[in-house]
Amino acid sequence: MKNLILVITSLLGYFLFLSCRSLPKPASPASARINVSKTPNEVSYGYEPVRSHASHPNYKVKGECNGLPRIDVKTAPGFCLGLVDAGEGLIKPRYALQVNDQHILLTDMGGWKKPYNGEVYILVKENKKWSRKPLLNAINTSGPAKCVLDRTQQLVRGPNDEIYLTSAQCIAKVNPFARSNEEKVQVIIPNLPTIGLHASKIITFDQAGNILMNVGSLSDNCELEPTNNCQELTGQIGRGVIRKYLRQADGTYNLNYSIFATGQRNSMALYWDSNGNALWAGENSRDYIERKDSRINGQEKPSDEFNVIHENDELDWPYCYDQGIASPEFAKSDCSRYVHPHLLFPAHSAPLSFLMYTGSLFPKWYQNRLLISFHGYTGYGHRIVTYKRNEQLLPVGDPLSVVYGWDATSLHGDGSPVGLTQGLDGSVFIVEDTNLKVLQLYYNANEGAGSPVAELKLGTVKPVDSQLEAGFKRAEETRKKAFEIKLKNPNPPLFSQIQSRVIDQNCVQCHGGMNYPSIQLLKYDDIGNYKKLKEQLWARLNGDGVPQMPPSGLPEDHKQSLLSLVKQWVDAGTPAP
Structure with missing residues (x-):
């Protein structure tokens, strides 16, 4: 029960x-206390978007990719995707991080339905094949360390090449080869806010080793506010903000964090640009804007965002969207007072991971260039993309696809890439949460020059058909009549x-x-x-x-x-x- x-x-x-x-x-x-008397705005997802086709347990494989079964999807010439882990027994994997030639760590957030259902696995390479073994789970992890099992999320290298693990509740350092389970996890930032639409935590480090953390918004677009001010941004436990935790001389972190920036809905992709002394953030923008203004095509707007954030910046969520357009709920907003995006991503493409590529396996063109996972459930999602860049290495122009053609077929579901991490050989590990797969992006110069493909066409997603909407309303009226009869029963x-x-x-x-x-x-x-x-x-x-x-x-x-x-x-x- x-x-x-x-x-x-x-x-x-x-x-x-x-x-x-x-x-x-x-x-x-x-x-902050929030008055919720305002009529809520519909949002497009809670935790797990239902894609046009459900996930498929197996992928069609065709040949080999670096000794692994080769996934039959489209890639830039010379690239291939190899199947590292087919996902049996996983629930919702998110990130993989290679520790050494023989070991990869893997997080599984465990879905949203059970508390402390996350897990950390270790993949071991034996006879040129990867096998998965449990490392941290509800059976062997207790006490303060148990917090890492609450919607386990990101694996990332930090100062001194130590491994950091994020969850909804806490940030920890992990030593997978420690003798005891108690020594494997050291919680460094506990008691993080877990309520709300966006509880997942993503971090990156600046050049001083300080932690920059996404603390996503409680709501879709602050839709329950009774005033024109979004109080969740300004409360003592601010949401829709970037936190900064200072690294201390002994390697610990001061828990009295500062607010690095406000006004971002949910930035699940972060990278620190040490040259520009700024945070690059991939923001997942609001949903269902067309329900507040029927003139807007909610499939094409608002765009997701690439933000260049400096300390004390005030970004424009929830008051404005795209390049300074007032949100329907906050129509009188002065959008000129906020920092606007550097670049607009396709609407609902859902950028969930940034990887600045520094390896030597891929063609030289990819050096110091950003790879981005588009996780989105619409036609603009299920891709790995990159961009042309300017002199500051910032992405410019339209997205260029490295992995694409990842749409649902009878053989597999839509691609759902989350975490991107660079392997020791310069390959890239990709984790798919919906299809429950760990993949390796590899390059072979004998198969092509590696140029990314300009295949993503913007402005191609149509708004909801008015006839379908009318049918939806008729179906509701039919249900209403039958339901009202049922309620008239003396004992419904x-x-x-x-x-x-x-x-x-x-x-x-x-x-x-x-x-x-x-x-x-x-x-x-x-x-x-x-x-x-x-x-x-x-x-x-x-x-x-x-x-x-x-x-x-x-x-x-x-x-x-x-x-x-x-x-x-x-x-x-x-x-x-």
Whole structure:
């Protein structure tokens, strides 16, 4: 039953994350209080976007790539993708980092439904093949170190070539070859905020070894604010910000962080430019803007962003988007006061990793050039791209594809690249979270010159068809009539009552949209929503080991009666409506 509770909680957690409510932080006092009386804005995803085709357990392979099975996708001439790990038993892998010739570390965030479900594996090379073994998990990790299992995320090299591991809750140093499990993990930054739409943590280091950390926004576009000021940006536990933690002489980090910059929704790709003394950040922009202004094609706008950030910069989320266009909710914003993006990425391309390539395996053209994973669920996603560059090495122009043609087929799902890391031989390791794969990007000069391909055409995604939207509304009216009849029964099913009082009033504003690419919760759909929520509703409503949903909680004046209703349903064995 606890699992049931956890699953339902994740869904409501999605939705409630979209409100503006902060979590406690270790070194700073109270959080900002957010009034959530404003009607929420629909967002396009919570945690796990549903792509046009589900993931496929196997890839079609064709020949070899550096001794590995070769994946049959398109690449720039001379490049190939080899299959390192086929993903059996993984849930949602995110990053791989090569430690030495024989070992690779791999993170699996464990999905969003269970607390402390993340895991760290070690891949061992034996007889020219990689095998996976558990390193850190819920069985062998306890005490303060357990925080690394909460939505385990990034692996990155830091000062003195030490390995750093990020999770939703904490940052730690990892020594995979330590004798005891206690010695393998050293938590250096604990108690990070975990509530909200964007709980994942990504870090990079400046030239002094200080940590720059993405602390993503609670909401999609601060949609629950009652005023024209987004309070989640300015609270003691600011969200939608970049934090800076100073490295001290003994190698520890001062937990009294400063705010390096504000006004970024969720920058999951970070790189420190020591020449320009600036942070390069790939920002994942808002969703469903067309629901606030029907004149905007929400498939093409807003663009995701490449931001060049200096200390104390104020970026423009949520007030403006693209190059200084006021957001519909904040139409009177003075966009000239904010720092604008250096470059616009395709809308919803979802840049999730930056890798400044410094190896010698790839053609010389790639030296000191940025590789970027486009994870997005739309046609602009599922690619590894690069760009032309200016004298400051900053990307310019349109994206150029290194790996593409990664669309869903009967043989595999859409490519879903997350972490990019450079291998010791100059190859690049790529982790796919949806298809559960670890891949190696390799180059052979005998097969081509390696020039990236200008194949991505912008402006090709069409807005939602008006006829489809009309059909969606008609279907809702049909469900409504049948549902109202069911509620008139003297003893309507418990979950039908939950649908009416909990889901329709607190969840569908964000999760009920057409073509919603995550857990879609339709209005009046007690039967469909029961199947999706039966194992997680209670835990999400209570924040029982998982992020609470809605993020701001149920309305106080009805909270106890609503929880009593859900508890009655759980105690009855979660019967179907």
